[in-house]
Amino acid sequence: MNSLGAVVLGFAVCASGWGQSEVLVTGLQGPQKLLMTPQGNFLVSETSMEVNAGRISFVSRAGTRRSLFEGMPSGTEVAGGGSGPSAMALRDRTLYVSIGGGDTERRDTTGASIHNPAGISSPIYSSVLEVHFNASVDSLTGTFKMTPAQQVALSDGETVELVDGAGGSASVSVLVDFPNSIMHPLTKYKFSNPWGLALSADGATLWATDASQNSLVKINTSTGRWQRVVRFPALRNAGAVGPPLIDAVPTSVRIHGEELLVSFLTGFPFTPGYARVDAVDPSKKTSSPFIYGVSSAVDVLCRSKSDGSTQCFLLEFSTNQSAAQPPPGRLLRYDSPQPEVVLSDLRAPVSLAFDETAQELFILELSGRLLKLPVH
Template sequence: MKKLFLLLNVVIFSLFIQACTDHLEPVSEPRSFSSEPFVTGLKYPIGMAMDDVGNLWVTEAGSGSGTDGSVAMITPSGHKTTFVTGLQSLMREGSIEGISHLVYKNGKLYFLHGSNGMLYTADVAGFKPGDAAVNLSDIPSQDLGTFVRSLALTDPLNSNTYHLTFGPDEHMYVVDAGSNAIIKRDKGTGALTLFAHFPNVAQNVEAVPTGIAYDGNRFLVSTLTGFPFQEGNAKIFQVEKNGTVSEYKTGFTTLTGITLSANNKPIVIQHGVFGPQGFGAKTGRVLDENGKTLLGDISRPTDIIRANEKTYFLLSYADGTITKLSY
């Protein structure tokens, strides 16, 4: 009887160890992505986020003239419903811009209008496919741009609140591409402070941060770089919890977004290679942290997010599409 009891304990312990080992086994990093179309017909999409039930929320820059910048919800089956429109759409240096990126947390959607420096906080918990769009005037907003310009980080003064995430103690951290900075927004009071400032990536070439991700210990930030967008000038910076900035990886070109793999490794997107006629056709790429191409021949990507361990979604600004990536 004692032997049987001992044998059962050994079996149970072995199963426990195996279960723990299986659980702790790391997810493999992508070596390449396969892609399939998911959504088409978007109006110059910029940013993308996913909510708790798998809906994608996407910002669309619009026509470049007027107030048709918008935010839309897209269901897992690809059905699109406009959540809000009426945001200013601008044409600047050949690109349509205005509204920028967004993030979802606990039933609320936070989205930025970079050109106007505004942060909007929308309650989307009850919004359903097919619902009528809400009024922009009914969404609470906060002016970030005025604060950024007051810091006088650039000459002439510049601000473009572009990307955002949540970090330590659930405070919000906003990347400003115009001032090459990260602004911290206090969770409780909404108070704004300068958290970090990025150095030039080359002589007289600004960093132009475009994406931010928090891995639980530090922030990782992608950079576009300023004109003339030379190949190899873009970097991934790391920013410690105290705001200290250092280089993480170098040698990239025109990065416009960053996400983290299941193992918290950065995956970035190259907007394109810039030449006499602007960004070359199909020169966008998805890259790992070492610069290896995971997917090429992309038209000016502006965002990438991870949906689960091995599935990602990619935005193409030029094609107006969302593509599903997997490996």
């Protein structure tokens, strides 16, 4: 087990008068999404520009880390960062993991999107994996290692059996294999990038956001059959920099009563104030404003307080992502339509988790940190 330290290594500035946030873990590898386990520990999806270096880490509440999965698909995406394991959803002993577009997309000399002429490093990019463990994820103590040959077997429709060297086993299969791309009149192709997941309470439906296809997808977990429920339209660019239309770029999806809350990063030039959160009615396939006028929104999380009122938290990746030196990200709190800044110097925050019992909020940063914040 690789201990990353439970010692407080620093604090984030709290602008709201709440207690300071504690740094629980540092050194995570390109972290993407955060998921709390039934016993209050964490799974963190991590990616890399290195081929097949994607992993999922198990992080204990005490702040120690070990690899739950290694050797997962990863590669350099079109903008130069890492792409691989992303969103996760867990029910009982079944874990769902989305795999991003990886190195499937490149640009030609005109700037149009094309398939990588050098080939791709994994056949299971743009997919959702289904993993069945032989025990609860909190009780597993070893590491499952995936090989390139097993990735090929998965793409062929096989179920791959893995062992972790400590008595744990996992059956892995591809639940959904999205097309790597579809034709597009403006960019030649639109590539897939499944980015957010939310699982219904009964486990029958998995909701996925596709950050590149600008869509919300409904997946039947029994059959793998999927349907695009909503395509989010592009925004008109009112500024002088960038294309005339800006992609919506949906990031996270959360179940909120009968609706789904979807946050939007927006595409280049990442205009401050253009990002938002929509409330989607999946039965009517419509969306309406929920939170607007924010910047580079990457996650939203709402809860019911003890007095019955609703409180929401929103993460901004940066308050001006396209600046030469982008300013830090923020955590906003909504007890009313007017937000309050809770944390103002986050290092590229990407994901949230909330522990209702302990009344603690956890914030994952692309910098490799996991923060803990008392909530009241």
